[in-house]
Structure formats: C-alpha cells, structure tokens
Amino acid sequence: MKIISFEVIVLSMTIICIVTPTLGQFVGRFEDSQSRQQCFTPEQIRGTCMALSDCPQVTEVYNSTDDSVGTEHVLFLHRNCGSRSVNGDPIVCCTRSTTKSQIDPTPNPDITNLILSQISTTPRTHTRGQQCLTPEHHLGTCVALSHCHQLTVVYNFRYDRVGTQYVLALHHSCGTRSVNGVPIVCCTRPSTTTTTTILPIPEATSTTTTTTTPQPTSTTTTTRKPEQTSSTSISPPIDLRLNSCLLSPGVYGECIDIKRCPSILNQLREKGNDPVLVKFIKASNSLCDNVGQNVCCPTEPGPRRLPTEKEGCGEPNLVSYRRIVGGDEAMKGAYPWIALLGYGDISLSKFKCGGTLITARHVVTAAHCIKHDLSFVRLGEYDLSTDTDTTHMDINIVKNVSHSNYNKTDGRCDIAMLYLERNVEFTDIMKPICLPNSLSLRAKTYVDTNPIVIGWGNTQESGRSAKILRQLTIPVLENSVCQNSYKAMNLSFSLNQFDKAILCAGILAGGQDACQGDSGGPLMTSEQLDNGEIRFYLIGIVAYGYGCARPNIPGVYTSTQYFMDWINDKVREMP
Structure with missing residues (x-):
C-alpha cells in the first residue's frame, strides 16, 4: 500500500505541501455557517471544524487522490464535523489552521495552478526515539506502539478501517520497523508505561513520504501528574492528555x-x-x-478567542461600581474577573498570587507565579475569612504556559497563561475582563491616567495579607521614571528592562502600592464605549517592585498592550 506522497509549492519563501484536490466526495448533505466547532482527529488531537481550503495540512493529505489512506483519513475528519459544507467547501477537523490570505494574497480556486515544483520522496528509516511527522505534520517521536496509548485505542477498533490505516501510516513514518514484534509508530504523546491488548500491524507494501521542516514548539508546563494508562480494551476510549x-x-x-x-x-x-x-x-x-x-x-468546547464588548467582557457590576479615590476595600462583586491562584491541595487553600479571567477557560497572570505546585484557580472570591460571603468556585489548572522569553533577572516578559479544567459559567461575580485588542487601544498611551490595581496582597511591607479584596487607584508614569529609580538602586539589569513591554505606575509620595501577594493580579482601566456603556480593560499585570509603597519607587507592570499577539496566540492554542 502506498502511503501519502506530497507535492511542494513555494510561496513567499514558505514551503507548503499541497496536491491536486477533487472535492466531489466531500460535499456535505447540507450547508450552514456554524463551522467553528471543536472536534478531534483519529489520533485524539483536539482541532476546530473549518473549511478544507483553510486547512492546508489536510488539503495536502486529501489531494493524494491515489492514496486511500489519505483520502479516507480526510473523510474521517469531514465526518467528525458532521459531513457539513459551507458554500460547497467541505468542513473538516483541522488542528493547525492557516487562512487562504496567509498562504496566498491572491488565491486561485484551481489549486493545481499553485504547484511550482514536485519532489520525489524516499522512505524514512526512523528508529525508536527519533523525531517523526504524522500525516498532519504534527511533530512526534518514534516509539513502540505499546507506549502510545492514543494510537492503540484508535488501532484496536478494527471495524474502523480509517483508524487502522491511519495507524499504519504512522508505522510507515518510522520506517515500518518493529522491535520484539511490537511495531514502531510516530507518536505525539508517548507514554512511559505500556498498554495491553495490542493487535498486530498488518503487512503493507512500499511507502513514500517527504521530509518537512517541523514548526518550532513552545515550552509548556503541565501541573497535573501523569495518569496511568489503561488497557485499550476499554470502550469508549479515554484521551489521557487532559x-x-x-x-x-x-x-x-x-x-x-x-x-x-x-x-x-x-x-x-x-x-x-x-x-x-x-x-x-x-x-x-x-x-x-x-x-x-x-x-x-x-464539557463544552473551550473558547479560542477573546470575548468582545458586545459579548459582555469587562462589564462592571452596576450596583457595585464606583470611582475609587484611594486604597480601600472593594465592594463585593465589583470586579468579577479577579482570580486567586491556589497552590497544593485545594482543601488547604494556599493563595500566593492573583490572576485575571479573560475567557471562559483562560486566566492570565505573571510568569513568576508559575510554581511546580500551582494547581487551581479560585473565582468569585471576596472575603477570605469566610465561606459565606460569596459562592466562589475552585477550578483545576490543566496546563500553564509562561512566555518563552521570560527573564527572571530583569523581570521582562513576566506573563503566563493558565488553562482551566472546564468552562466557567458566567455570573454577576464571575465573568471575563476585556483586553486592549483593537488597534486603537493597542496604540493608546496610558501615561497620566489613573488605572486601578486590586488584590489580597499584604496591607503593608512584611505585613499580613488582606482578607477582603482591596483596590487602589495609581497613576501611570513614564517608563523612564522606573528606569531611573531602579538604576539608582542598582536594580537595572538590561537595556530593555524598561521598554514598551512594561508599564510604570505608582504614587511617588509612597504610602500606597501593590504588595506581596498581589503578583499576577490586574492593573485595569475603564473606557466608555460609543453607546455610553463602561467597560474595564486589563492593561497591566502586577510584576515586581522594591518593597511596598516606598517613596519614589513605583511598581512595574507587564503591559498587555505589548503582549496582545502572544495572548491571542495562547488563547487559540486551547488544549
């Protein structure tokens, strides 16, 4: 059996694998516009339902029309999205989308006209431990099938020819080798423990494939302990990733x-x-x-974009909202996006940092708050001394991602994304804040404005943390003020420590400031919309300072304006 062969096009110095399509057999039973739904590939990789033309890695598999493995695999991705089509374009389960405009600014409906060259391919001879690529170009590792739980689940459903042949293709990706009778396959999430009830891989014929440069991957840290893999005789299968x-x-x-x-x-x-x-x-x-x-x-699919003002982000509790003139206790429910970061066992309720809810599944915080025992987020909290003031909710964190350029020395890029175990049901005391995502808000300067910082941090340096949520209005200063202040204390460690990636804010007279325990919490400002409504926007994340409320030493906040592209990317990468 011949596995997928690819053709290569070169557009704007980008290599894109693609071949000739015949869309006839993919045309669905009806058309609708609700294509952006969550889905899973046969390998249990989470994806999004979208038009085939917007998913080049699936298009290239499908276009190998002489290859039944590729054709049936894409048919499976089509069925997994309800066999639907939009304007004649079949909807498929795509794990890494690239819109037509990103591929070619003047797309041609006849995809064959885009083919500039074709290269012959040779079989790979991967062995265990070497890197490989799945048919969808996901980077994997060649391991024994018994160490790849999600593949044994797919393969053992022998009635599903697509599943069987897909695993066969992953076997070919590693050179059709076997060790002690166990086939070597390309696995994206290898396990350290073996699974059982593995059926033998059938014999296959010659294989052709291509070498493709894998895209760089970002470093992530999961807070969950690895679960033990179960026998693949269980039905239905379990996806152990999350x-x-x-x-x-x-x-x-x-x-x-x-x-x-x-x-x-x-x-x-x-x-x-x-x-x-x-x-x-x-x-x-x-x-x-x-x-x-x-x-x-x-569970419902997790959101892959930030909520808009029309969808209610940043909407204050109208009963609680009022202008703040000094540091004091916040009103109950005034800031429904505030989050507490919990460490260790939920029953012990150890809170060391704050965060901000930005979608139903994402909380943004400071990278320096990411510790090995970070385990859950609390939402809807107000008074830590009692459990009767509000109906708070504790939600496990399934993954966290710190900015890859976070520098512990100078504190630059001090931002991280937390992925929650399940969607948050929005209420008056739990809903997301807005972010400065528009071009106008990204470019706006907040110098000489007076945003609000909130948290349960220490009420004074080396003092006890607050039990009730506190709020403080502070002025935003020129970054040069922080640069000069920290340089005078020999705390300037790099040339770009005080560039546009941070906001400098604080009361130079001293006496009021964010303090220990407020780290990762929000610095936010209110904006009036065209219709007169007020919305709150997260413009900064509490990063660091020198002591608390000392004169002439303002605090440093990570600028969300500067990191909006990173934030959007991480929200789209919803696991």
Whole structure:
C-alpha cells in the first residue's frame, strides 16, 4: 500500500505541501455557517471544524487522490464535523489552521495552478526515539506502539478501517520497523508505561513520504501528574492528555469529581435510586480508571478567542461600581474577573498570587507565579475569612504556559497563561475582563491616567495579607521614571528592562502600592464605549517592585498592550 506522497509549492519563501484536490466526495448533505466547532482527529488531537481550503495540512493529505489512506483519513475528519459544507467547501477537523490570505494574497480556486515544483520522496528509516511527522505534520517521536496509548485505542477498533490505516501510516513514518514484534509508530504523546491488548500491524507494501521542516514548539508546563494508562480494551476510549474522556462519538468530557459535575450531580440528587442512573455513573467512573468519585463529565468546547464588548467582557457590576479615590476595600462583586491562584491541595487553600479571567477557560497572570505546585484557580472570591460571603468556585489548572522569553533577572516578559479544567459559567461575580485588542487601544498611551490595581496582597511591607479584596487607584508614569529609580538602586539589569513591554505606575509620595501577594493580579482601566456603556480593560499585570509603597519607587507592570499577539496566540492554542 502506498502511503501519502506530497507535492511542494513555494510561496513567499514558505514551503507548503499541497496536491491536486477533487472535492466531489466531500460535499456535505447540507450547508450552514456554524463551522467553528471543536472536534478531534483519529489520533485524539483536539482541532476546530473549518473549511478544507483553510486547512492546508489536510488539503495536502486529501489531494493524494491515489492514496486511500489519505483520502479516507480526510473523510474521517469531514465526518467528525458532521459531513457539513459551507458554500460547497467541505468542513473538516483541522488542528493547525492557516487562512487562504496567509498562504496566498491572491488565491486561485484551481489549486493545481499553485504547484511550482514536485519532489520525489524516499522512505524514512526512523528508529525508536527519533523525531517523526504524522500525516498532519504534527511533530512526534518514534516509539513502540505499546507506549502510545492514543494510537492503540484508535488501532484496536478494527471495524474502523480509517483508524487502522491511519495507524499504519504512522508505522510507515518510522520506517515500518518493529522491535520484539511490537511495531514502531510516530507518536505525539508517548507514554512511559505500556498498554495491553495490542493487535498486530498488518503487512503493507512500499511507502513514500517527504521530509518537512517541523514548526518550532513552545515550552509548556503541565501541573497535573501523569495518569496511568489503561488497557485499550476499554470502550469508549479515554484521551489521557487532559483527563479527557469520550462519552459517545463526538461527545467529550473531563474526568473530575462528581461533586464538581453539576449535570450528573443534579441527576443523582433527583433520582439517586434509579438503577439506570446508578449503572451510568458506574460506567462513567470506569471511563476515568475507577479513580475515587471521578466521572466523565460532559464539557463544552473551550473558547479560542477573546470575548468582545458586545459579548459582555469587562462589564462592571452596576450596583457595585464606583470611582475609587484611594486604597480601600472593594465592594463585593465589583470586579468579577479577579482570580486567586491556589497552590497544593485545594482543601488547604494556599493563595500566593492573583490572576485575571479573560475567557471562559483562560486566566492570565505573571510568569513568576508559575510554581511546580500551582494547581487551581479560585473565582468569585471576596472575603477570605469566610465561606459565606460569596459562592466562589475552585477550578483545576490543566496546563500553564509562561512566555518563552521570560527573564527572571530583569523581570521582562513576566506573563503566563493558565488553562482551566472546564468552562466557567458566567455570573454577576464571575465573568471575563476585556483586553486592549483593537488597534486603537493597542496604540493608546496610558501615561497620566489613573488605572486601578486590586488584590489580597499584604496591607503593608512584611505585613499580613488582606482578607477582603482591596483596590487602589495609581497613576501611570513614564517608563523612564522606573528606569531611573531602579538604576539608582542598582536594580537595572538590561537595556530593555524598561521598554514598551512594561508599564510604570505608582504614587511617588509612597504610602500606597501593590504588595506581596498581589503578583499576577490586574492593573485595569475603564473606557466608555460609543453607546455610553463602561467597560474595564486589563492593561497591566502586577510584576515586581522594591518593597511596598516606598517613596519614589513605583511598581512595574507587564503591559498587555505589548503582549496582545502572544495572548491571542495562547488563547487559540486551547488544549
């Protein structure tokens, strides 16, 4: 069997793999515009439903029309998005989108006209531990099939020819080698433990492929401990990347404690003696490896873009909102996007940093707040001394990403993104803030304005942290003020330490400032929209200072304006 062969085009110094399409068999049963939905590939990689023409890595697989593996694989991606089409363009599950405008400013509907050259390919001879590429150009490692749980799950469903042939293609990517009778495959998430019930790889014929330069990957840190892989005889399969589980075809969930799964918990309270429900809960627990009281809780797809003003971001609680004239206790519910970062066990409630909710699934904070025991985020909190003031919510963090250029010495690029275990249901005390995402707000200067900083940090240097959320209005200064102040204390470590990546803010007379425990929290300003409504925008993240509220030493804040592209990229990379 011949595996996918590729043709190469060169456009604007970019190499793009592509070949001739025939869209006939992909035309769906009906057309609609709701294409941007979450989906999964046969390898259980999370993607987004979009037009085939906007997904070049799938287009190139499909265009190998003489290759049944490529054709059926793309058919699977089409079916996984409901076999739908938009304006005759089939919708497929795409893991790494690139719009036509990014590929070619004057796209030609006849894709064959874009082919500038064709290269012959030779089989690879990868061995275990070497890097490889999946048919969709995801970087992987050649490992034994028994060490690649997500592939054994796909392959063992023998009734699915697409799954079988897809794993076969990944076997070819590593040179069709085997070790002790176990085939070597290209795996994107290899495991250190083996899976069982692995069926033998069938014999195949010659293979052709190409060498493609993989795209650089960013460094991420996960806070969850690795889960033990389960036998692939379990049905439906479990995706262990994010404690995900598959309830039924196209319906995914998260393995979490039943007490944190309202949809199942409410049913249990209403009809706890129903034998059908009891059986369902037991089956749901087995999908989560029978761990504690965990169940496979249905979840909605995570957002992949920032919310807009029309969608309610940055909307203050109208009852609570008022202009601040000095540091004092905030009103309950005034800032529903404020987050506390919890470390260690949730029951111990150890909070050391703050953060800001920016979507239903993302919290932005400071990179220096990322520690090995960072585990959860608390939303809706107000008074830490009591559990009765508000209905707060603790949500596990499944992944965190610090800026790759974060410098611990000079504090530059002190920004990180937290990915939550599940979507936040917005309420009056839990909703996201806006960000300065428009061109006008990105270019705006906030010098001589008076934004607000909030948090539960120390009320004085070396003092105790506040129990009730506090707020303070501080002026934004020229960055040169911070540069001169810190240079005078021998705390200037690089030429770009005080460039446009930071905001300098503080009361030079001293006495009021952000302090220890406020790190990662928001510096925010209000803007009036054209319709007269007020919205809050996150313009800074509490980064560092020298002491607390000392005269002539303002605080340093990471500028969200400067990092808007990074923020948008990380939101799109929703796991």
